Amino acid sequence: MPETDLALLTAAARQAGDIAMRYFRRNPAVTDKPGGAGPVTEADLAVDHMLSETLCDARQDYGWLSEETEDTRHRITTQRQFVVDPIDGTREFIEGGKDWSHALAIVENGQVTAAAVFLPARELMFAATLDGGATLNGAPIGASAAQLDGATVLGAKPNFEGRFWRDGITPPVKRVFRSSLAYRLCLVAQGRFDAMITLRPSWEWDIAAGALIAAEAGARVTDQHGAILRFNNHDPKVPGVLAAGPDLHSNLAELLEPRPANP
Template sequence: MQATDLALLTEAARKSGDIAKRYFQQNPDVTDKPGGAGPVTAADLAVNAMLEGLLQAARPDYGWLSEETEDNTARLKTLCQFVIDPIDGTRAFIDGSKDWAHSLAITEDGVPVAAAVYLPMRDMMFTAAQGAGAMLNGSPIRASKAPMQDATLLGAKPNFDGKYWKGGVLPPIKRVFRSSLAYRLCLVAQGRFDGMITLRPSWEWDIAAGALIVTEAGGTVTDQYGAALRFNNAHPQVPGVLAGATQLHTDLLTRLEPQQPNP
């Protein structure tokens, strides 16, 4: 990682917001991706084009992984990679909600080292660099230390089906939901919520930036089996995400019913 990588991501995230806001609530052109991969808008594509041009020109030796760029194996041969979601929470963007974000990370040898998650409609810029802490609009943030009985967990309703929990018994927590995975992770880092969970295979571009921000805010992030998250995989997914304060993370992990990993 270069010393100026975080500044580069922050600048790019703000430029992304400038573009996306021009499309927001303006009936953006929406199409469905092949294979049920979800919707994409003209705003997603415009932001992606800008980011690809700006970031790859600035760091031509870094690999590139983005939700809106066809993947290839070239990134697997690089030490550092951009991991980008031009708009995380596209459905929220289409619906006119403010809970969508630009998620930008740089990974090195499988580990996030710089990250920016920006919510332009809320003017919230979450940033982190490896070993330097996590920030919201330039001020330090820390994950909460709430015990299980007082915890509020971010997650979609299907994650709280009894089949995922030992004995079919759900943990004694409150559940809330926000659209963007990147935003959910940042809310945990901020301490506004105590943890987050998703038991579905998760795309790297949704979580790389947020994972570093949680870690630098003093939280713990793993996959649903408790293994450290590794990035720049040939198939860029990880088997779910569990994040929160260290003790809460441990308590939740012990209550999860082990699932058969995807082949």
């Protein structure tokens, strides 16, 4: 059994990659979740099953929150929790793109303490521990120190509509997109892009692992109103996310409407 939580997460993430790659680009069975919650593949479910067994067997006192497991609320009574997205970017996975990931985090008292985000199709392992820094494939990484003008910001197109920004004016940035929210946060941590933003309630399993990795790489990571992110909520969502180097984060936060309209 891995001795540390981070070793446990990274080993499990690699196991998840082994499973997912057996289905990747091989027409996995796909079904639609109820209520328009998006697609799920047989790969998502196989990875979820393995992660649940492996992680919960290793840490039997930890709670469990996963996109593909019914939330029993038992996790609320536990001191520590696994927060897992078996495949973040399922549509990308179905389409045969490479920008999907396995996002695994451990939360204690509302704060992420260990995280791994693995992209098996790209052989990228992002990892971090609280106050321990962030790494990519074992090497330290750091967020950029970019200023506002010309910054590259990861986000879906609706986030850049004028209604979300003061006076209806979007900031002078270059918008780019990647499917996985966890990967977007890691790309900010790596310094490949300068910021990421999502202005809609986001599931904890999409955000928790990448949030720690970005923060440990020197980015400031908050909700869309600038508040610290807290996890293991009764309703497992956070109110949007903004991640960037401290100066750029402040610039973007100042330009956002104080209370953005619902997307």
